Amino acid sequence: MKPQSPFSIYTSRQHLKLLSGLLLFALGFGFGIISSFYFVSSDAWTSPPPLLELTSRPSAIAMSSAAAPARPVDRSTAASKSPSEATMHGMTEEELLWRASMVPRIQRPPSAESKPKVAFLFLTRGELPLAPLWEKFFEGNEGLYSVYVHANPEFNGSAPPKGSAFYGRRIPSKRVTWGGMDMMEAERRLLANALLDWDNRRFVLLSESCIPLFDFRTVYSYLVDSARVHVECYDLPGSTGRGRFPARLRPHLTPRQWRKGSQWFDIDRDLALEVVSDTAFFPLFQRHCGARCFADEHYLPTLVNARFRHRNQNRSLTWVDWSRGGSHPARFRRGSVTAELLEKMRNGNRSCRYDGRRRGACFLFARKFLADSLDRLLGIAPSLMGFNLNAGKKLRGIDSIH
Numbered sequence: 001m002k003p004q005s006p007f008s009i010y011t012s013r014q015h016l017k018l019l020s021g022l023l024l025f026a027l028g029f030g031f032g033i034i035s036s037f038y039f040v041s042s043d044a045w046t047s048p049p050p051l052l053e054l055t056s057r058p059s060a061i062a063m064s065s066a067a068a069p070a071r072p073v074d075r076s077t078a079a080s081k082s083p084s085e086a087t088m089h090g091m092t093e094e095e096l097l098w099r100a101s102m103v104p105r106i107q108r109p110p111s112a113e114s115k116p117k118v119a120f121l122f123l124t125r126g127e128l129p130l131a132p133l134w135e136k137f138f139e140g141n142e143g144l145y146s147v148y149v150h151a152n153p154e155f156n157g158s159a160p161p162k163g164s165a166f167y168g169r170r171i172p173s174k175r176v177t178w179g180g181m182d183m184m185e186a187e188r189r190l191l192a193n194a195l196l197d198w199d200n201r202r203f204v205l206l207s208e209s210c211i212p213l214f215d216f217r218t219v220y221s222y223l224v225d226s227a228r229v230h231v232e233c234y235d236l237p238g239s240t241g242r243g244r245f246p247a248r249l250r251p252h253l254t255p256r257q258w259r260k261g262s263q264w265f266d267i268d269r270d271l272a273l274e275v276v277s278d279t280a281f282f283p284l285f286q287r288h289c290g291a292r293c294f295a296d297e298h299y300l301p302t303l304v305n306a307r308f309r310h311r312n313q314n315r316s317l318t319w320v321d322w323s324r325g326g327s328h329p330a331r332f333r334r335g336s337v338t339a340e341l342l343e344k345m346r347n348g349n350r351s352c353r354y355d356g357r358r359r360g361a362c363f364l365f366a367r368k369f370l371a372d373s374l375d376r377l378l379g380i381a382p383s384l385m386g387f388n389l390n391a392g393k394k395l396r397g398i399d400s401i402h
């Protein structure tokens with residue numbers, strides 16, 4: 001027998017058969033991966049322009065029939081209403097959460113066509129009385145933000161005018177009782193809708209009484225550049241903190257893990273995905289966090305504390321005045337809105353840490369502003385905050401608000 005060369009394996013007949021078998025298998029496997037990747041990234045799923053990007057289109061049903069052919073879709077909420085009241089799509093809650101839980105985790109590299117966006121999630125009862133202020137804030141920054149509105153399903157007030165940032169941005173909603181777990185469900189609904197747009201990078205929860213404190217570009221940079229999330233999270237002894245821990249959460253959760261915090265969050269894509277696909281804490285809270293438990297103040301802080309504390313800045317970006325005590329923060333009417341007040345909210349407290357290192361502005365938003373404060377806000381805010389001055393210019397860094 002002649003000595004085998006290192007390559008003799010390739011010349012032997014039997015090995016050749018084996019090798020070609022392997023090769024075919026590898027080819028098939030590769031093709032499978034490529035085609036499934038193609039499916040996920042192709043038009044059949046969602047494509048640029050993203051699935052729910054309807055800003056400039058009538059608020060019709062967003063899901064194209066190509067997206068999922070023979071899928072039974074519950075369009076009852078959307079279809080029975082006039083076009084102006086129709087919501088963005090007709091997916092059922094289960095389908096929405098299921099879809100949202102599978103969106104890509106890895107962020108798309110920025111490119112000319114796709115810039116990271118900030119999703120502004122408005123959790124409202126009905127009207128958005130301060131919408132004109134937000135319009136001014138958004139103006140000139142199209143493509144860098146997306147708006148989602150969760151109003152009470154019964155709300156049948158006038159739809160926002162065409163061309164408004166709020167036009168056609170209402171999502172299918174369910175009833176919300178303040179402080180209940182259904183409020184968390186609404187927040188999760190907003191997150192799930194926003195996750196379907198792959199360009200949404202940050203997710204900010206706001207109410208109808210919230211205002212921005214800086215111009216869009218400053219807010220955008222602050223959020224998109226941050227490696228951390230902003231979820232207020234603290235341990236509070238006493239009846240309004242640890243005292244709310246439902247005993248039935250044991251042994252899955254312990255009172256030591258229980259946290260409290262404002263519901264007005266700023267989170268990133270990773271955490272948003274964790275929230276919509278949370279099958280551990282969420283059902284537990286649904287079952288055991290009742291009327292005295294105030295899920296909206298405890299679910300997210302507790303989840304973040306248990307699993308993502310290293311990435312949390314532990315503070316809210318929304319300014320609120322609790323100084324008067326009681327269970328509701330101070331509300332600002334027309335008469336109390338002054339340039340000094342807004343300056344105080346913007347710059348009164350510069351001692352906050354950003355990404356665990358630098359100091360800068362603490363708050364980007366503030367509440368609670370009543371409807372009658374709109375005129376004053378429109379008179380003071382745009383020039384004070386420089387709305388529009390920077391639209392179209394290069395994005396400024398975080399240094400601008402130092």
Ligand SMILES: *[C@@H]1O[C@H](CO)[C@@H](O)[C@H](O)[C@H]1NC(C)=O
Nearest residue numbers: 082085153154155156157158
């Ligand atoms: C709108 O809602 C109010 C109260 O919920 C109700 O009384 C009214 O009939 C509704 N209007 C329409 C046009 O559905």
Ligand SMILES: *[C@@H]1O[C@H](CO)[C@@H](O)[C@H](O)[C@H]1NC(C)=O
Nearest residue numbers: 233305309310312313314356
């Ligand atoms: C936030 O609090 C957690 C404890 O809940 C802590 O581990 C983390 O370091 C804190 N983050 C910052 C930025 O202080």
Ligand SMILES: *[C@@H]1O[C@H](CO)[C@@H](O)[C@H](O)[C@H]1NC(C)=O
Nearest residue numbers: 315348349350351352353362
């Ligand atoms: C500024 O913020 C820090 C941290 O949130 C807080 O401890 C401090 O009381 C604030 N100071 C004022 C003047 O609001």
